[in-house]
Amino acid sequence: MDVDKMSDSDDDVPRLSAETMAALQEFYKSQELTEASDVQSGISENWNLSQFWYTDATAEALAKETLRAAGSTGRIACVSCPSLYKKLQQLKPATCTTVLLEFDKRFSVYKDFVFYDFNTPLELANLQKNTFEVVVADPPYLSEECLSKTAQTVRFLSSGKVILCTGAVMEDLAADLLGVTMCSFVPSHARNLANVFRCFTNFDTHYLNQGNS
Structure with missing residues (x-):
């Protein structure tokens, strides 16, 4: 395996900006809180x-x-x-x-x-x-x-x-x-x-x- 080529290909992988990463983390946190709230509230009808x-x-x-x-x-x-x-x-x-x-x-x-x-x-x-x-x-x-x-x-x-x-x-x-x-x-x-x-x-x-x- 050509180690140098592998490293070059890694550099070509798209990377998210810090702002986008922060927005994603905030979204996932919001989703987790919503799901936790729904479970806690017992909102499904019986x-x-x-x-x-x-x-x-x-x-x-x-x-x-x-x-x-x-x-x-x-x-x-x-x-x-x-x-x-x-x-x-x-x-x-x-x-x-x-x-x-x-x-x-x-x-x-x-x-x-x-x-x-x-x-x-x-x-x-x-x-x-x-x-x-x-x-x-x-x-x-x-x-x-x-x-x-x-x-x-x-x-x-x-x-x-x-x-x-x-x-x-x-x-x-x-x-x-x-x-x-x-x-x-x-x-x-x-x-x-x-x-x-x-x-x-x-x-x-x-x-x-x-x-x-």
């Missing part, structure tokens, strides 16, 4: 738990309305709606408190996670009664039992304002249990659902285009 994530547009609209209603120093409880909780973490001011009540223990990576089973609606760790300016709930199942038990949780936690996301067929029961009315805003999911899904509130909204006078 259909066995009846999980269906909101689209980003729906999560953002709900998050903005929730933050508007809670105020900059308000307390927000997210009951069985982890994709909304994740969006709130991106948008909320540091002075705003959020808590996630969720059955799926993958979300225990969040410091504000509280294990929640709608079958035992008032087993809420150390959460105090009527201490949340806004409670947002998305019961996992379209059944009278599930909504009724989730409503017990909502009434216990709420100091006034409620946002409920559930099937349109639950409208009358939702009104009876929580005094909410249907908004014109129609939530959407990353995976289309067979059931018509709607949003209900008991207060005047801005981002959800609803007046409950």
Whole structure:
């Protein structure tokens, strides 16, 4: 083997500039952080738990309305709606408190996670009664039992304002249990659902285009 020729050919290999190398390293670091965040957040839906994530547009609209209603120093409880909780973490001011009540223990990576089973609606760790300016709930199942038990949780936690996301067929029961009315805003999911899904509130909204006078 001709050592000199091998060395010459090595010199012909294209080399990246220092700036390009730095940009690549930054890109790979960003990708690693994103992947780690996705794993930590447990973002993949578990259909066995009846999980269906909101689209980003729906999560953002709900998050903005929730933050508007809670105020900059308000307390927000997210009951069985982890994709909304994740969006709130991106948008909320540091002075705003959020808590996630969720059955799926993958979300225990969040410091504000509280294990929640709608079958035992008032087993809420150390959460105090009527201490949340806004409670947002998305019961996992379209059944009278599930909504009724989730409503017990909502009434216990709420100091006034409620946002409920559930099937349109639950409208009358939702009104009876929580005094909410249907908004014109129609939530959407990353995976289309067979059931018509709607949003209900008991207060005047801005981002959800609803007046409950």
